Amino acid sequence: MTRQMTGAQMVVEALREQGVDTVFGYPGGAVLPIYDEIFQQNHIRHILVRHEQGAVHAAEGYARATGKPGVVLVTSGPGATNAVTGLTDALMDSIPIVVLTGQVPTFMIGSDAFQEADTVGITRPCTKMNWLVKETDALADTLHQAFHICTSGRPGPVLVDIPKDVQFATGAYVGKPQAKVSHYQPRVKGDPEIITALVEAMEKAERPVFYTGGGVINSGPRASQLLRELVGATGFPITSTLMGLGSYPASGDNWLGMLGMHGLYEANLAMHGCDLMINIGARFDDRITGRIADFSPNSLKAHVDIDPSSINKVIHADFPIIGDVGHVLEDMLRIWKARGRKTNSAALKKWWSNIEEWRAVKCLSYKSDTTTIKPQYALERLEALTKGHDRYICTEVGQHQMWAAQYLGFEDPNRWMTSGGLGTMGYGTPASIGVQVAHPDALVINVAGEASWLMNMQEMGTAMQYRLPVKQFIMNNERLGMVRQWQELLHGERYSHSWSESLPDFVKLADAFGCKGILCKDPADLDDAIMEMLNYDGPVIFDCLVTKHENCFPMIPSGKAHNEMLLGEADTRNAIGAGGGVLV
Amino acid sequence: MSPLNLEQGASSHSAYDLRSHMSDVIETHTLAVLVANEAGVLARVIGLFSGRGYNIESLTVAEVDHEGHLSRITIVTSGTPQVIQQIKAQLDRMVPVHEVHDLTVEGPAVSRELALFKVQGKGDARVEALRIAEIFRANVVDSTLQSFVFEITGQPEKIDAFADLMRPLGLIEVARTGVAAISRGK
Ligand SMILES: Cc1ncc(C[n+]2csc(CCOP(=O)(O)OP(=O)(O)O)c2C)c(N)n1
Ligand SMILES: [Mg+2]
Numbered sequence: 001m002t003r004q005m006t007g008a009q010m011v012v013e014a015l016r017e018q019g020v021d022t023v024f025g026y027p028g029g030a031v032l033p034i035y036d037e038i039f040q041q042n043h044i045r046h047i048l049v050r051h052e053q054g055a056v057h058a059a060e061g062y063a064r065a066t067g068k069p070g071v072v073l074v075t076s077g078p079g080a081t082n083a084v085t086g087l088t089d090a091l092m093d094s095i096p097i098v099v100l101t102g103q104v105p106t107f108m109i110g111s112d113a114f115q116e117a118d119t120v121g122i123t124r125p126c127t128k129m130n131w132l133v134k135e136t137d138a139l140a141d142t143l144h145q146a147f148h149i150c151t152s153g154r155p156g157p158v159l160v161d162i163p164k165d166v167q168f169a170t171g172a173y174v175g176k177p178q179a180k181v182s183h184y185q186p187r188v189k190g191d192p193e194i195i196t197a198l199v200e201a202m203e204k205a206e207r208p209v210f211y212t213g214g215g216v217i218n219s220g221p222r223a224s225q226l227l228r229e230l231v232g233a234t235g236f237p238i239t240s241t242l243m244g245l246g247s248y249p250a251s252g253d254n255w256l257g258m259l260g261m262h263g264l265y266e267a268n269l270a271m272h273g274c275d276l277m278i279n280i281g282a283r284f285d286d287r288i289t290g291r292i293a294d295f296s297p298n299s300l301k302a303h304v305d306i307d308p309s310s311i312n313k314v315i316h317a318d319f320p321i322i323g324d325v326g327h328v329l330e331d332m333l334r335i336w337k338a339r340g341r342k343t344n345s346a347a348l349k350k351w352w353s354n355i356e357e358w359r360a361v362k363c364l365s366y367k368s369d370t371t372t373i374k375p376q377y378a379l380e381r382l383e384a385l386t387k388g389h390d391r392y393i394c395t396e397v398g399q400h401q402m403w404a405a406q407y408l409g410f411e412d413p414n415r416w417m418t419s420g421g422l423g424t425m426g427y428g429t430p431a432s433i434g435v436q437v438a439h440p441d442a443l444v445i446n447v448a449g450e451a452s453w454l455m456n457m458q459e460m461g462t463a464m465q466y467r468l469p470v471k472q473f474i475m476n477n478e479r480l481g482m483v484r485q486w487q488e489l490l491h492g493e494r495y496s497h498s499w500s501e502s503l504p505d506f507v508k509l510a511d512a513f514g515c516k517g518i519l520c521k522d523p524a525d526l527d528d529a530i531m532e533m534l535n536y537d538g539p540v541i542f543d544c545l546v547t548k549h550e551n552c553f554p555m556i557p558s559g560k561a562h563n564e565m566l567l568g569e570a571d572t573r574n575a576i577g578a579g580g581g582v583l584v
Numbered sequence: 585m586s587p588l589n590l591e592q593g594a595s596s597h598s599a600y601d602l603r604s605h606m607s608d609v610i611e612t613h614t615l616a617v618l619v620a621n622e623a624g625v626l627a628r629v630i631g632l633f634s635g636r637g638y639n640i641e642s643l644t645v646a647e648v649d650h651e652g653h654l655s656r657i658t659i660v661t662s663g664t665p666q667v668i669q670q671i672k673a674q675l676d677r678m679v680p681v682h683e684v685h686d687l688t689v690e691g692p693a694v695s696r697e698l699a700l701f702k703v704q705g706k707g708d709a710r711v712e713a714l715r716i717a718e719i720f721r722a723n724v725v726d727s728t729l730q731s732f733v734f735e736i737t738g739q740p741e742k743i744d745a746f747a748d749l750m751r752p753l754g755l756i757e758v759a760r761t762g763v764a765a766i767s768r769g770k
Contacts, residue, residue: 120624125631129679132623149679183620184679309673312666 002172008033014143024055028075030102033167050458054430056086061434069096077115092421096155105165128156136171144179153186190323205276206347214243215281219325226329239267250409262402265363272562284314294561379407396428396452399481426455436468506543515539558583644762695765705754
């Protein structure tokens with residue numbers, strides 16, 4: 001028996017059936033029928049953001065902190081176009097979100113109606129899949145498919161565009177169990193033959209390294225658990241991309257730290273010198289590989305990825321394994337155990353002593369300063385003072401983001417939300433709101449740069465309205481620091497428009513929002529100021545004045561190899577060739 | 585293993601060679617892609633090619649299974665082996681794509697294209713056009729005292745050759761369908 005209801009009622013019912021408890025949204029003419037239904041129910045909580053971009057990043061934060069899809073509801077036209085950055089961000093970082101957009105009534109589509117935009121056209125390249133639903137009878141089925149697709153295989157954003165007349169009209173509701181199972185069923189089990197071959201190579205490897213990424217986190221907590229078991233049992237070193245931090249604990253013995261452009265010396269040199277690279281759920285991004293021709297020249301490479309198009313896209317895989325990380329790790333462990341738990345322990349010991357030498361370089365050391373707060377110091381103190389907390393960290397994009405990745409330690413998955421693939425300034429504040437909505441009692445900190453933070457600061461209004469005690473830790477260098485760093489290294493220190501001029505007084509701004517503002521500029525006051533932030537029961541804007549011209553090291557300049565890393569200021573002279581500016 | 589090589593800026597390599605380091609040979613492949621016949625699917629496929637900088641030499645599409653709502657897109661594309669592999673993987677992972685077949689590697693296949701040629705001329709040229717059309721087994725589907733419309737089917741190369749011969753004889757307009765292809769046997 002099918003139930004008859006309006007399209008707007010279907011939206012709410014389908015969300016309820018999908019287990020959605022929160023929607024981030026912003027109303028407008030083309031979604032009023034849905035908002036009317038939201039008003040009349042209590043299953044789903046609606047968080048009113050201050051900008052649609054904020055809604056999408058909040059949903060991303062929610063999704064990354066819970067493993068469940070984030071849901072967004074926005075109006076047609078400008079509501080939909082404002083969602084585009086968030087959709088692209090979610091696509092690049094494989095974050096499952098469902099965005100529902102209102103659309104002008106079907107009979108007005110194509111007439112340049114008020115607030116009409118070709119939403120499915122605009123968002124086709126930045127969604128995993130999108131639909132324009134033209135009949136109410138097809139709506140429920142499409143919504144269930146949307147949830148199936150955004151969470152299956154490689155996760156990603158999906159969008160359902162719903163014309164207003166479809167929301168008003170009555171049709172047959174299709175329940176979740178009755179919905180047409182999409183033909184889309186990506187393969188999750190890896191090829192056992194290749195996995196066995198890889199295990200064989202692992203048994204012999206002299207210089208192995210695990211290189212893990214966001215795929216481990218996307219696969220779910222079990223994948224992180226299995227990864228820890230495998231690393232512990234084999235004794236292999238492990239590094240991770242920016243996206244994968246937390247899948248293996250930073251306090252773990254085998255942890256080398258993050259790799260890549262601003263990764264740790266030991267991690268990058270281990271990648272460069274290994275003879276067996278085991279890529280689990282990472283994608284050989286250009287921030288990781290540096291110059292392709294010289295990327296880990298002497299290694300066999302295994303690549304585990306649920307997306308077949310990731311394999312051999314950038315780097316040739318000697319052991320290509322298409323499957324879900326959790327399933328593949330389970331098989332790897334089982335096969336490795338069944339074959340007698342062998343490793344090449346003599347060679348491994350030598351490899352570790354190599355790694356210890358690289359570790360001894362202490363690439364994260366920096367010149368301390370007693371008069372100004374060094375950004376690295378600020379993060380070290382933040383780390384020390386928040387360590388025991390039930391803590392979630394978001395970031396914006398820039399130097400502070402890289403320092404956060406370097407100096408904060410992540411013990412568990414789903415606790416680190418940062419815009420990796422797209423590098424979206426303005427991500428962190430709304431993301432922190434989404435995380436706090438999901439975990440109301442946790443400590444949620446957005447490590448921000450002052451320039452990024454200004455891009456979505458309107459969301460402090462959301463934080464106030466819903467009593468979300470997010471801590472905005474702004475590392476204020478009064479510079480677009482990362483841009484300035486590149487201009488210093490690549491453009492002859494011509495600092496073209498990389499100053500944060502006319503900054504607001506952040507404490508007064510906090511006051512204006514009704515939250516707490518803290519200013520700290522003296523290293524001697526920093527601990528107390530951080531404690532004040534932690535002890536305040538409500539949102540805080542923390543203006544931490546840090547060194548203005550500090551560069552983020554280590555750094556592998558674009559187009560260089562892993563062993564051409566810059567460790568500090570002394571290395572930067574002539575470090576980057578004349579053509580260096582060509583690459584991003 | 586040499587531990588540290590920190591000599592900065594010493595590399596003689598070009599940092600900006602981002603091409604594939606596998607094979608550089610450009611190959612032409614014909615792909616048959618079975619897709620759900622839904623709104624926007626063709627745009628999605630074409631968007632993939634333009635967005636990622638792949639070539640489309642020919643593209644045809646039509647519904648082939650009315651009940652199953654399936655359309656078949658035949659794409660002729662070119663690129664290095666690595667690019668061709670990427671194109672197939674990128675197509676295959678699209679949600680509305682059901683099957684991707686590389687007819688160039690999956691065994692022998694036939695490909696055909698249909699074209700219409702309008703040739704204007706008088707006297708000897710007109711007779712010559714008719715004679716060549718006969719050799720190419722092109723049909724006359726329309727004629728006036730000054731013109732013919734020829735219909736020709738065949739491999740794209742045959743149609744190219746026909747076009748070359750017709751050009752000096754008064755070829756004024758061409759319409760081509762693009763390639764349809766199918767594997768032989770089975
Ligand atoms: C939306 C957006 N615009 C531009 C950029 C380019 N960009 C990358 S980092 C950066 C500077 C960020 O400055 P800030 O937030 O103050 O961080 P800092 O580097 O100073 O720590 C800019 C402009 C970007 N990543 N995102
Ligand atoms: Mg800054």
